[in-house]
Amino acid sequence: SFGKIIATARYLPEKIVTNDDLAEWMDTSDEWIQSRTGIKQRHIAEAENTSDMCLQVAKKLVDKAAIDPLSLDFVIVATMSPDYTSPSVACQVQGQLGAKQAMAFDVAAACAGFVYALATAENFMRSGMKRGIVIGGEKTSKLLDWQDRSSAVLFGDGAAGVLLEASEEPSIIKQMLRADGERASSLTSGFRNNCNVFYEGSETSTALAMDGRGIWNFALNDVTKSLKEFIGDESVDYYLLHQANKRIIEKMARKMNEPIEKFPMNLMNYGNTSAASIPILLDELVEANILSLNSNQKVVLTGYGGGLAWGNLLIQL
Numbered sequence: 001s002f003g004k005i006i007a008t009a010r011y012l013p014e015k016i017v018t019n020d021d022l023a024e025w026m027d028t029s030d031e032w033i034q035s036r037t038g039i040k041q042r043h044i045a046e047a048e049n050t051s052d053m054c055l056q057v058a059k060k061l062v063d064k065a066a067i068d069p070l071s072l073d074f075v076i077v078a079t080m081s082p083d084y085t086s087p088s089v090a091c092q093v094q095g096q097l098g099a100k101q102a103m104a105f106d107v108a109a110a111c112a113g114f115v116y117a118l119a120t121a122e123n124f125m126r127s128g129m130k131r132g133i134v135i136g137g138e139k140t141s142k143l144l145d146w147q148d149r150s151s152a153v154l155f156g157d158g159a160a161g162v163l164l165e166a167s168e169e170p171s172i173i174k175q176m177l178r179a180d181g182e183r184a185s186s187l188t189s190g191f192r193n194n195c196n197v198f199y200e201g202s203e204t205s206t207a208l209a210m211d212g213r214g215i216w217n218f219a220l221n222d223v224t225k226s227l228k229e230f231i232g233d234e235s236v237d238y239y240l241l242h243q244a245n246k247r248i249i250e251k252m253a254r255k256m257n258e259p260i261e262k263f264p265m266n267l268m269n270y271g272n273t274s275a276a277s278i279p280i281l282l283d284e285l286v287e288a289n290i291l292s293l294n295s296n297q298k299v300v301l302t303g304y305g306g307g308l309a310w311g312n313l314l315i316q317l
């Protein structure tokens with residue numbers, strides 16, 4: 001069978017930090033941030049960690065669909081900011097949700113993570129699994145160098161995901177997953193100092209570091225080119241692009257020769273939430289009835305970022 005999105009849900013931590021809040025102690029301004037990124041505010045988790053936010057999403061999905069967690073065959077979480085390297089966030093969620101029959105693992109593909117995870121889930125369902133949840137969740141705020149204004153102002157925390165159930169008709173019609181590891185250094189985060197009792201190693205910054213220009217060019221060249229190839233002459237109702245930067249999305253829309261109305265954006269409210277950005281956008285569009293499940297609307301999900309990794313999914317809802 002094939003996977004079909006039955007429900008969507010999101011969870012944002014309570015604390016909202018505006019550009020002006022940041023400008024109080026950081027050498028930046030609302031004017032610079034809005035004009036260069038489109039971002040106005042972001043949610044920042046405090047005591048909550050990545051697994052806590054993902055658990056909230058999982059509970060919402062189970063409640064919305066009125067299903068028994070024991071009926072889940074899989075829990076997959078895409079994240080670049082896990083609580084631990086072990087256990088996976090997915091296992092933490094599986095345990096606290098009581099989804100004892102579900103296998104569980106994390107997907108590490110940074111901002112392409114949710115697309116990689118959803119494609120992975122579809123492949124499991126085509127080999128027999130019947131029901132599962134796929135979540136993108138991030139607390140990048142714990143990874144940032146808050147003294148580096150060029151990156152700290154860009155990111156936000158949050159989580160969102162989907163419940164998939166088996167369907168006779170394919171819904172995730174086409175997938176393309178790509179990577180370019182030669183540009184791995186364009187976005188690094190969470191390095192664990194390489195030392196042990198026998199080897200001293202060297203102190204390396206573990207904070208998130210980004211070659212903005214390099215990723216910008218990657219998005220406008222590699223990602224846009226592969227998206228055009230992926231679409232071919234398909235008619236697409238909406239493009240749900242990773243919400244990294246307003247100007248980049250506008251430029252990608254122009255390169256696609258598609259009206260900007262087909263490229264909904266909510267990054268002004270959340271900043272760049274990495275693997276959570278596409279499912280947060282999807283849930284907001286469903287909640288606003290701009291997208292409807294079972295509508296046959298054709299949407300494309302495109303994630304792109306650290307790795308470098310990127311991916312496209314064509315979904316008929």
Ligand SMILES: O=C(O)C1CCN(c2ccc(-c3cc(CO)ccc3Cl)cn2)CC1
Nearest residue numbers: 036111212213215216219244245248304305
């Ligand atoms: O205008 C300026 O000076 C700066 C120029 C650099 N900018 C960038 C550059 C890259 C990204 C980005 C990040 C990720 C990681 O999730 C993924 C995808 C992208 Cl396209 C976001 N902003 C900000 C404004």
